[in-house]
Amino acid sequence: xxxxxxxxxxxxxxxxxxxxxxxxxxxxxxxxxxxxxxxxxxxxxxxxxxxxxxxxxxxxxxxxxxxxxxxxxxxxxxxxxxxxxxxxxxxxxxxxxxxxxxxxxxxxxxxxxxxxxxxxxxxxxxxxxxxxxxxxxxxxxxxxxxxxxxxxxxxxxxxxxxxxxxxxxxxxxxxxxxxxxxxxxxxxxxxxxxxxxxxxxxxxxxxxxxxxxxxxxxxxxxxxxxxxxxxxxxxxxxxxxxxxxxxxxxxxxxxxxxxxxxxxxxxxxxxxxxxxxxxxxxxxxxxxxxxxxxxxxxxxxxxxxxxxxxxxxxxxxxxxxxxxxxxxxxxxxxxxxxxxxxxxxxxxxxxxxxxxxxxxxxxxxxxxxxxxxxxxxxxxxxxxxxxxxxxxxxxxxxxxxxxxxxxxxxxxxxxxxxxxxxxxxxxxxxxxxxxxxxxxxxxxxxxxxxxxxxxxxxxxxxxxxxxxxxxxxxxx
Amino acid sequence: xxxxxxxxxxxxxxxxxxxxxxxxxxxxxxxxxxxxxxxxxxxxxxxxxxxxxxxxxxxxxxxxxxxxxxxxxxxxxxxxxxxxxxxxxxxxxxxxxxxxxxxxxxxxxxxxxxxxxxxxxxxxxxxxxxxxxxxxxxxxxxxxxxxxxxxxxxxxxxxxxxxxxxxxxxxxxxxxxxxxxxxxxxxxxxxxxxxxxxxxxxxxxxxxxxxxxxxxxxxxxxxxxxxxxxxxxxxxxxxxxxxxxxxxxxxxxxxxxxxxxxxxxxxxxxxxxxxxxxxxxxxxxxxxxxxxxxxxxxxxxxxxxxxxxxxxxxxxxxxxxxxxxxxxxxxxxxxxxxxxxxxxxxxxxxxxxxxxxxxxxxxxxxxxxxxxxxxxxxxxxxxxxxxxxxxxxxxxxxxxxxxxxxxxxxxxxxxxxxxxxxxxxxxxxxxxxxxxxxxxxxxxxxxxxxxxxxxxxxxxxxxxxxxxxxxxxxxxxxxxxxxxxxxxxxxxxxxxxxxxxxxxx
Numbered sequence: 001x002x003x004x005x006x007x008x009x010x011x012x013x014x015x016x017x018x019x020x021x022x023x024x025x026x027x028x029x030x031x032x033x034x035x036x037x038x039x040x041x042x043x044x045x046x047x048x049x050x051x052x053x054x055x056x057x058x059x060x061x062x063x064x065x066x067x068x069x070x071x072x073x074x075x076x077x078x079x080x081x082x083x084x085x086x087x088x089x090x091x092x093x094x095x096x097x098x099x100x101x102x103x104x105x106x107x108x109x110x111x112x113x114x115x116x117x118x119x120x121x122x123x124x125x126x127x128x129x130x131x132x133x134x135x136x137x138x139x140x141x142x143x144x145x146x147x148x149x150x151x152x153x154x155x156x157x158x159x160x161x162x163x164x165x166x167x168x169x170x171x172x173x174x175x176x177x178x179x180x181x182x183x184x185x186x187x188x189x190x191x192x193x194x195x196x197x198x199x200x201x202x203x204x205x206x207x208x209x210x211x212x213x214x215x216x217x218x219x220x221x222x223x224x225x226x227x228x229x230x231x232x233x234x235x236x237x238x239x240x241x242x243x244x245x246x247x248x249x250x251x252x253x254x255x256x257x258x259x260x261x262x263x264x265x266x267x268x269x270x271x272x273x274x275x276x277x278x279x280x281x282x283x284x285x286x287x288x289x290x291x292x293x294x295x296x297x298x299x300x301x302x303x304x305x306x307x308x309x310x311x312x313x314x315x316x317x318x319x320x321x322x323x324x325x326x327x328x329x330x331x332x333x334x335x336x337x338x339x340x341x342x343x344x345x346x347x348x349x350x351x352x353x354x355x356x357x358x359x360x361x362x363x364x365x366x367x368x369x370x371x372x373x374x375x376x377x378x379x380x381x382x383x384x385x386x387x388x389x390x391x392x393x394x395x396x397x398x399x400x401x402x403x404x405x406x407x408x409x410x411x412x413x414x415x416x417x418x419x420x421x422x423x424x425x426x427x428x429x430x431x432x433x434x435x436x437x438x439x440x441x442x443x444x445x446x447x448x449x450x451x452x453x454x455x456x457x458x459x460x461x462x463x464x465x466x467x468x469x470x471x472x473x474x475x476x
Numbered sequence: 477x478x479x480x481x482x483x484x485x486x487x488x489x490x491x492x493x494x495x496x497x498x499x500x501x502x503x504x505x506x507x508x509x510x511x512x513x514x515x516x517x518x519x520x521x522x523x524x525x526x527x528x529x530x531x532x533x534x535x536x537x538x539x540x541x542x543x544x545x546x547x548x549x550x551x552x553x554x555x556x557x558x559x560x561x562x563x564x565x566x567x568x569x570x571x572x573x574x575x576x577x578x579x580x581x582x583x584x585x586x587x588x589x590x591x592x593x594x595x596x597x598x599x600x601x602x603x604x605x606x607x608x609x610x611x612x613x614x615x616x617x618x619x620x621x622x623x624x625x626x627x628x629x630x631x632x633x634x635x636x637x638x639x640x641x642x643x644x645x646x647x648x649x650x651x652x653x654x655x656x657x658x659x660x661x662x663x664x665x666x667x668x669x670x671x672x673x674x675x676x677x678x679x680x681x682x683x684x685x686x687x688x689x690x691x692x693x694x695x696x697x698x699x700x701x702x703x704x705x706x707x708x709x710x711x712x713x714x715x716x717x718x719x720x721x722x723x724x725x726x727x728x729x730x731x732x733x734x735x736x737x738x739x740x741x742x743x744x745x746x747x748x749x750x751x752x753x754x755x756x757x758x759x760x761x762x763x764x765x766x767x768x769x770x771x772x773x774x775x776x777x778x779x780x781x782x783x784x785x786x787x788x789x790x791x792x793x794x795x796x797x798x799x800x801x802x803x804x805x806x807x808x809x810x811x812x813x814x815x816x817x818x819x820x821x822x823x824x825x826x827x828x829x830x831x832x833x834x835x836x837x838x839x840x841x842x843x844x845x846x847x848x849x850x851x852x853x854x855x856x857x858x859x860x861x862x863x864x865x866x867x868x869x870x871x872x873x874x875x876x877x878x879x880x881x882x883x884x885x886x887x888x889x890x891x892x893x894x895x896x897x898x899x900x901x902x903x904x905x906x907x908x909x910x911x912x913x914x915x916x917x918x919x920x921x922x923x924x925x926x927x928x929x930x931x932x933x934x935x936x937x938x939x940x941x942x943x944x945x946x947x948x949x950x951x952x953x954x955x956x957x958x959x960x961x962x963x964x965x966x967x968x969x970x971x972x973x974x975x976x977x978x979x980x981x
Contacts, residue, residue, distance in 0.1 A: 074572075091549070171776055255746075431975060433975055469981055
């Protein structure tokens, strides 16, 4: 279950924090990680690794010109994984006192002895980690210097710009601005250390438009690792207002089969869904419709997907993956053919495929897999030109629901958007569903616009898909 | 913000909760008096309201997949969140360092919100002293809604490991088409202390357990299908891990996966829909629940804003949000602001009669708090949130409701849902459903998303069954990036004219 009321919070990046904290080098000290590993070994662990995450952030929410909330957050947490032979267990805590950490180590070793052996699970060996992570800037001192009064001003300006766009912007859910930093440290019992510092700042606007027919909310946000990459609050506020305004006066459509253009943000969510089906973990556990499809066509021949962790200041960039491997580019789909899966050590071993260095790691769970940054290449035509070319279609500007059924390979989502006829936008439409077979859908992506937003981690330009089924309660 | 007058002095959820909590504090060289002093510092510049939320949380998760019980994780977090309210403004800061200096620093950061308004008349609010813990604790104001004396983390890990292995084996033995079993048992214990500027102190110790089982089956055509089943609540794990309980859970997950293997493509269009009892009430949570939370109505951003006293549903519908269902996942003896749990009526015979409120929104709207002030953890601000939202039983025979369907869909299990509060549009996702023709169930259907309009959906309820059922321990509600456990419930009901996101024209 979920609510769509403040999509801002869903969309915004992890609120990491500024800091006085990160800047002054506080966080989880390296000596504590070393101590934790020593304790794990003394407790009986054959191998172990530890990850520490320190985050600090400030966030301000403004509504109708006044501050609604001003929050300051700081958090430090460690996660320890221990192996006893082929068996492993994880413990995590934000209570870093020695007595607590000692108890955790003992608990982890005791727990590991009780679970089943899992021979493919292991920590990377020192020789595998010999390649040093490439230098990759993700940190900007200018973000650390952002004062909360600055955040208030940005949020106010974004809200004002939204209100100034049109008299029908009558209310808002608020506008937010945040700035933060984080530090991740990873250390193996073998002594390999990885460290990453990053910053992030964001402005989110959530205006509400109203006319005689009803109320509509929409949102827009800008986020960046570097202050100089952040769009102006005015640009964010105006874009959000335009998105809310164009929803006003939505009509129903009758049920039909039509070409559908997914506007860039919606197309990005579709691509993100598809990428989830490429998880080596998911495929190893036989719960993806793409199981056994390596080497075969899984998307339109114009589509190529490359996981690229190496863009300086990139939203999804990472210099090393969750198992400590130096990051590198990894091609998943080449000209529509599935050539690689998202894998970590365990899933690559289970499947007998190339190791993709796609591990993710949180403090309280074993490594998983996930993409870093994937950008679908732009097409050669503007969205307007693409719509003109298609003539009659549904331009989907927002979807609701939890995405696709990746086991069955079925796409079915609530949707709203704009009805296009004669190559031009005619009127907004709402309370629709869009559905189709996901495999067929991916192969029917026959057109791309040139409106990719490079500031998002998984990002696609608007995509044209033929032959989807749109259902609605309108009369034909 | 004015006090509601409900609290005079100290409030205790139960004496046992307070004792357990105090020992957690003592382990950190803390006591209630020290936390009151931190709050007093936060309120030094004056405020309408302030509170301090101390939380200690511990959880353990064990999972089986690929036939191996292999993912075992235990986590602990603790910290303090300090909040100061001045008018509509909230200052908030939290820290995981339970030492005087970081806590004072958090208090100062929260206070800054009131500092900025020093020109305005908000007299300093002293924390009532001397009303803290004494040897004579007041009688608990509410009965215990959670399984008494249960520490769900106390169950030895090997028992969980054994149960998961049995569950895996039972699912695989049930049918050769079962390809994969993923099951997980999780247990947690949350200890909270709320220290308020009106002098009240409230403790609560909340157990929460859950057992999930998902089965993937493969048909002769190579297609995959999924089935799932779960159990849980604010109680102990042992009864859920009994052999008979595991048998029942495995049988249900396998049954649903096999039904879905035969699922036919879903027709697209507008259909009359019969929803089964229990979890399908995710409809209520999305269609009307979120829209009746106090914050959206105070700000006028909900499609239900300003509609108190108006008809918003068929007269057959009475909907409540209840924090007092014993052992339920949504049960709350007190909310995260110390307001006692209650059963709040939202819609009575089709008429909107109440909103769900935390203290801030209740105060600003001139209403009373309803025990819906919740937060994911000490790191999050309080929001008005649901507990267990359900529709009261009607009089119809559920079989007759299905028989009355000329051509439509009978949906008995769902995934999740989502709502746009402002436009009122909501979706929810069927995971077990059937085509009904001339009153007879004729074929299972694949999953699909349904979309509707919240403010009008319940107007189209034409039949309400006599078989009120509740979800079995599932339900996670997300709002503003915060997740909290919730329950839902409803009897079998029929709604006319829902749009079904099928792939067949």
